[in-house]
Amino acid sequence: MATSLDIWKLLAGLGIFLFGMLLIEESVKALSGRTFRRIIRTYTNGRLRAIGSGALVTALLQSSSAVSLMVLAFVGAGVMNMPNAIGVIMGSNIGTTLTAWIIATIGFKIKIESLALPFIGIGAAGLILFKPGMKPALVTRLSIGFGFLFLGLDFMKVSVESFAQTFSLAGFQHYGLWVYLLVGTFFTALMQASAATIAIVLTALNSGLITFEIGAVIVIGANIGTTITVLLGAIGGTPAKKRVSLSHLVFNLVTGAVAFAGLPFMISVIEFFVDIGTSSLTGLALFHSLFNLAGVVLFFPFLGAFATGLTRVFPDHKTILTVYLNQTPTEVTDAAIAALRKEIGHLLQECQLYNLRLLHIDEKLVFDTDLPFEASRRRKYTLEELYENIKLLHADIFTFYSNIQSQKLNSTEAKELERLMYASRNMMNAIKNFKGVRHNMDEFDGSDNPYLNTQYKLFRKRIVELYLTMGRLLQMDDKEEQYRGLLAAFGHIEAADSGFIRSTMDAVAQKKIQEMDIASLVLVNRLFTQSCRMQIYGMKDLLLTHEQVAHFDRAVDKTDASTREGKPVPADPGE
Incomplete structure (x- = not known):
């Protein structure tokens, strides 16, 4: 029997596990993403409700990082206050413990392969039968995600079982528990997934590779390391986002420090409910939930003061x-x-x-x-x-x-x-x-179709000419000159629009552009032309007198009517 650790199988199992978690998260967000965001945004108008919403959404979504990033977005948008945001963060720490419970109660109680393969097989069949993006296809991706989750767990379990039979912790007894705390923190920060670290810990505990005490300390470290995702998400963000990320770090650090300092007491509490000798996995899952719940109880009375302190650290500038x-x-x-x-x-x-x-x-x-x-x-x-x-x-x-x-x-x-x-x-x-056509403009610029390239250059030329004209009009003091200049600028916009339509019709007739390109090009020109018109309208209301505005509007109406009827437009319709 081999006694060495199959490191490649362990890493492969970890990769499959993480990929499964990613599929689950993406599928659930796609299926109910708006619902989750609505819960986080709407059902957080109270500290207890914020904690409950954070726990519920994280338990369903299986990603405290995703929930924390949602909170960052809502706080940055000003639709969630700091105490409630901290409440959601605390609740997400409770919700994320569901992963440990699933692994502890199901993952090692049955033959994992018999659970994983049907999930993957059924999901793969669904991918063939259903079109991507449809709800049934998303459900099949969710099924595959669960299958990979359990398959990765099985790989990790098998990779350490034989090694655990000959492995002894006697040579590591002189290391303090703080080393394992750092290990849990480092690996979770590296992988940005506390669920993966906890899965490895439960695998090692199930195989007898580590003791319950060491497993508990690594889980505490994983709780601290998971804050890295939110810290990275707040880099360069607003003060509000920085406050949320700091609250996550402080909460997890303080909770972890309390759990680490009171580890013997907490283990004795666990032993009161669970025999960790025979049910160590359930005991560790209970420990994970218990110390996060203790952190919520510890912080809850001070949420207001905590939020105020964070505001002082990162004030709004x-x-x-x-x-x-x-x-x-x-x-x-x-x-x-x-x-x-x-x-x-x-x-x-x-x-x-x-x-x-x-x-x-x-x-x-x-x-x-x-x-x-x-x-x-x-x-x-x-x-x-x-x-x-x-x-x-x-x-x-x-x-x-x-x-x-x-x-x-x-x-x-x-x-x-x-x-x-x-x-x-x-x-x-x-x-x-303009913002709406940004993607299309970039496509025209990078297209291998010469006609689209030419139109992109013409759009640029049209806007520069318009802005130079507008700049000259802004410098004028004579209202009458501004009036005539604005009418002329409006006429140039209409002429450029008409020229574009004629040119595009000729290009279509000569098959210079494809049907999909025609639709995009016509839409972009319409929005571009409307944007140019609205800027002239804006300048009209900004610069002209009330009487001149009325003349301008009548002139524009006549221009539109003449264009529709094919009649020549007067040189100065406002007179």
């Missing part, structure tokens, strides 16, 4: 994105409206910057200097960061507008404010259109 609103009192309505007009002009430029970067256009072609968002920064924002800042700026503008509305306004001021908010909303709608 609100970045001031506004340029003109911050120092302007809304009580002085004339000054407030003037500041709001300038701030919306700033919003327009930041939106233009986003659109230029989305199309990989050098912003220096349009802007001579850095815009306010990045004027004092050492690095440029990513597209995602820039988009989030633009949304926050729009929110600040709307808040300022609401505060002005609370003042006594005459009818002229009220109409002016209304038009300014039209301008702001049009700019935001324009940038949303």
